[in-house]
Amino acid sequence: MISILRKYTPLKIKHFFNSLYVNSITGFILSKIFGNKLYVDGIKIDIDKTIINYLYYARIFLKKYERIEINQIKNYLNEYIDTIELGCGIGITSSHILKKLDKKSRFFCFEANPQLYKSLKKNLSLNAKYDNYFYENKLINYKN
Secondary structure: OHHHHHHHOOHHHHHHHHHHHOOHHHHHHHHHHHOOEEEEOOEEEEOOOOOOOHHHHHHHHOOOOOHHHHHHHHHHOOOOOOEEEEOOOOOHHHHHHHHHOOOOOOEEEEOOOHHHHHHHHHHHHHHOOOOOEEEEOOOOOOOO
16 A cells, blocks of 8 residues: 555655654654664764764654665665665765675675764664775875
């Protein structure tokens, strides 16, 4: 039933209904109830409230944050290949990748923002099954 609604409901209507419950007020309430430690979709997430606002807190908690990317990882990522992610943010998508990869597969993460990089390191360490991941606080520059 939900897949039929997702497929045939116009985008404007979807956005309207999402805005009713995925908003800063919901994020504020959820953050007061759950604090800075979330467990969403099998992933442990440490939320640094200095860089994640209440709207994004709600999106993360309600599984709206990078939902399409996470579904693609779950359905299509080959667990036996080495993987690179550029712009890892706080590591939510990265943690899903890390959760799926085999222990022999390597995972390379790059995040340019030092504030996000700090959260990335923490979230990867919370979700790592194996010591098969590497992270760098780097910006890729194609000029040099």
